[in-house]
Amino acid sequence: MHDELRAALAGLLDGLPPKQAAQAVERLIANYRGRTPTDAPVLRDRGDVAAYAAYRMPATFEAVRAALAAFAARVPDWSPATHVDVGGGTGAATWATAATWDGPRSTVLDWAQPALDLGRELAAGILPDVTWRRQSLGEGLTLPEDTDLVTVSYVLGELRPEDRRAVVGAVAAARSVVLIEPGTPEGYLRIREAREQLVAAGLRVVAPCPHSAACPIVPGEDWCHFSARVSRSSLHRQVKGGSLAYEDEKFSYVAATRLPAEPAAARVVRRPQIRKGQVLLDLCTADDALRRDTVTKRHGAAYREARDAAWGDAWPH
Numbered sequence: 212m213h214d215e216l217r218a219a220l221a222g223l224l225d226g227l228p229p230k231q232a233a234q235a236v237e238r239l240i241a242n243y244r245g246r247t248p249t250d251a252p253v254l255r256d257r258g259d260v261a262a263y264a265a266y267r268m269p270a271t272f273e274a275v276r277a278a279l280a281a282f283a284a285r286v287p288d289w290s291p292a293t294h295v296d297v298g299g300g301t302g303a304a305t306w307a308t309a310a311t312w313d314g315p316r317s318t319v320l321d322w323a324q325p326a327l328d329l330g331r332e333l334a335a336g337i338l339p340d341v342t343w344r345r346q347s348l349g350e351g352l353t354l355p356e357d358t359d360l361v362t363v364s365y366v367l368g369e370l371r372p373e374d375r376r377a378v379v380g381a382v383a384a385a386r387s388v389v390l391i392e393p394g395t396p397e398g399y400l401r402i403r404e405a406r407e408q409l410v411a412a413g414l415r416v417v418a419p420c421p422h423s424a425a426c427p428i429v430p431g432e433d434w435c436h437f438s439a440r441v442s443r444s445s446l447h448r449q450v451k452g453g454s455l456a457y458e459d460e461k462f463s464y465v466a467a468t469r470l471p472a473e474p475a476a477a478r479v480v481r482r483p484q485i486r487k488g489q490v491l492l493d494l495c496t497a498d499d500a501l502r503r504d505t506v507t508k509r510h511g512a513a514y515r516e517a518r519d520a521a522w523g524d525a526w527p528h
Contacts, residue, residue, distance in 0.1 A: 299364075388467050475527070
């Protein structure tokens, strides 16, 4: 699915001067990072949408796919029949959903018609069961009955606080909800607030948190976020001036459900530190909140697991 998305994006900027594409991306970066809440669509025309899609869709796809994989691991015998991508724009989260499960019928809701049009164009012939519908994001948002899964990715930061609360309140009616924001302190705080709202609505948090109780992180001192590796396009390199073939997309997320699912016993919340004969794991746990475990060779199989553990993985010990 990743290769199919990259192929669909490959010709997107044909005819759009590279300088114009780069300028559009630079203007949009501040918006997607959530520093300018608005009551109007961020993507205004096809040039904006093409630049945004070529620059952001691969990173959004990888972040959402990582969050969905963590959720899917907690519900291994379940797959969604219906999926709604709220604020989905050109549909990166819908591509990620299709890469995670076979056969969900997706509906992409967004208030920017140019984004929906381009998303439909990109998905044509590859993602067959997708409906693209214009919808304002805020008070009055409703989901189709019996929605199995809702994704809301890189959207909450674009909304005014009252619209943000209305969107989270609306999506809480689904069986399962996965919210993704940039992995910044501000993005984490938006996820934290939305997480509390989902729990209050009766959903159980199953990833990344090992519990549905209050987050143990002290705001302002740290924030919960994870990382997904993304292959960089020529537009990435042009805008950022970098030469590496990849970059790491930092994201914060929460997955909550009404299904009979249990979270992991613990989650690795920082990159493991591998030293001679030992691995240091920073964990969020159900019982001890945040803690650091030192796993040594004398732990046998657990040590071998720790050497293979990655940031964001569930930790069963």
